Amino acid sequence: MVREILIWPDPILKQKALPVDKVDDGVRRLLDDMSETMYAADGVGLAAPQIGVLKRCIVIDASPRQEGQKLIHLVNPRIVRAEGETVYTEGCLSIPGEAEDVDRFAKVWVRALDYSGKEFEVEAEELLAIALQHENDHLEGTVFVDHLSSLKRELIRRRMKKLKAEHASETPAEVKKAAQHQSAL
Ligand code: NI
Numbered sequence: 465m466v467r468e469i470l471i472w473p474d475p476i477l478k479q480k481a482l483p484v485d486k487v488d489d490g491v492r493r494l495l496d497d498m499s500e501t502m503y504a505a506d507g508v509g510l511a512a513p514q515i516g517v518l519k520r521c522i523v524i525d526a527s528p529r530q531e532g533q534k535l536i537h538l539v540n541p542r543i544v545r546a547e548g549e550t551v552y553t554e555g556c557l558s559i560p561g562e563a564e565d566v567d568r569f570a571k572v573w574v575r576a577l578d579y580s581g582k583e584f585e586v587e588a589e590e591l592l593a594i595a596l597q598h599e600n601d602h603l604e605g606t607v608f609v610d611h612l613s614s615l616k617r618e619l620i621r622r623r624m625k626k627l628k629a630e631h632a633s634e635t636p637a638e639v640k641k642a643a644q645h646q647s648a649l
Contacts, residue, residue, distance in 0.1 A: 465497050465500065466497070466500050466501050466504045467497050467498075467501045467515040467516075468515065468516075469501060469505060469510075469514050469515060469557050469558060470513075470514055470515070470516055470558055471558055471559070471560065471624060471627070471628055472556070472558045472559050472607050472609070472621075472624055473621055473624065473625075474558075476513055476516055476518070477513055477514070477558060477602070477605065477607060478605045479513065479518055479605050480518075480603070480604055480605050481511070481512060481513050481517075481518045481519055481520045481521075481602075481603040481604075481605075482518055482519060482520065483519075483520050483540050484519050484520055484521065484539050484540055484577070486581065487539050487577050487578075487579070487580065487581030491519070491521065491539065492579060494512060494517060494519065494521060495521060495523060495537045495539075495579060497515070498510050498512060498515065498521065498523045499523045499525070499535055499537075501515060502523055502525065502557070503525075505557050505648070506648070507557045507648045507649065508524065508525065508526055508529065508591065508595050508648060508649050509522065509523065509524040509525075509526075509595040509598065509599045509649040510522070510523050510557060510599070510649075511599040511600075511602030511603055512603075513602050513603065513605075514557060514558050514602060520539065520540045520541065520603050521537070521538070521539050522537070522538040522539075522541055522576075522596075522599040522600070522602075522603070523535065523536070523537055523538075524536050524538070524592065524595045524596065524599060526590075526591045526592045526595060529591055530590050530591040530592060533591075533592060536578075536586065537578055537579045538574065538576035538577075538578075538586075538596075538599075539576055539577040539578070539581070540576060540577055541574050541575070541576035541596070541599075541600060541603070542574065542575050542576070543572050543573070543574050543596070543597070543600060544573050544574065544575050544585070545572065545573040546569035546571065546572045546573070547569060547570065547571050548569060548570030548571050549567065549568075549569065549570055550567075550568055550569070550570040550593075550594075551565050551566070551567055551568070552565070552566060552568055552591075552594045553565050553566075554566045554594065554598060554608045554649060555648040555649065556598070556607060556608055556648055556649055557648045557649070558607065559607065559608070559609060559620065559624060560627065560648075561623075561627070562609075562620050562623070562624075564608065564609070564612055564616065564620075566594075566598075566608050566611045566612075567611065568593070568594055568597050569593065569597060570589065570593065571587070571588065571589050571593055572587075572588050572593045572596055572597060573585060573586070573587050573588075574586050574588065574596050574600075594649070595649050598649040599649060608649075609621075
């Protein structure tokens with residue numbers, strides 16, 4: 465089921481998500497809803513708090529933007545190692561139409577539980593590494609604009625408030641048609 469994506473600023477997007485005890489059918493349903501919602505919005509990644517669920521769940525699909533990628537589910541992800549530096553122009557499904565350069569690690573190693581509850585480790589570079597850091601931020605109550613100068617952040621906050629006011633009278637289907645950045649995470 466496609467769920468509604470919260471638009472920043474929203475108090476839920478500032479909260480820390482809680483660890484998942486067990487990957488059961490309820491968690492798998494949440495992961496399915498998240499990937500459906502991500503694909504419907506043409507996003508690269510989505511974290512559960514973005515649909516109002518404060519659980520440590522992430523979905524990412526960096527294909528076709530990055531070669532050899534497919535949909536991955538991460539429950540209780542942890543960045544266990546990071547190295548190098550890069551700057552990437554990021555967008556966010558919760559901040560439609562905005563994109564800014566963010567400083568990130570170039571390479572990360574993340575350990576998580578998969579769709580069946582089994583632990584795995586992913587070694588990531590390029591867009592996948594960016595998406596993992598961006599979605600992990602969401603689980604900590606942080607969005608990419610928190611990495612920007614306060615001036616830039618306040619300008620974006622103003623535009624988002626205007627956007628929300630404009631969309632208040634629209635149906636969710638109309639809101640979904642809004643233009644997205646090519647790497648909305
Ligand atoms: Ni995001």
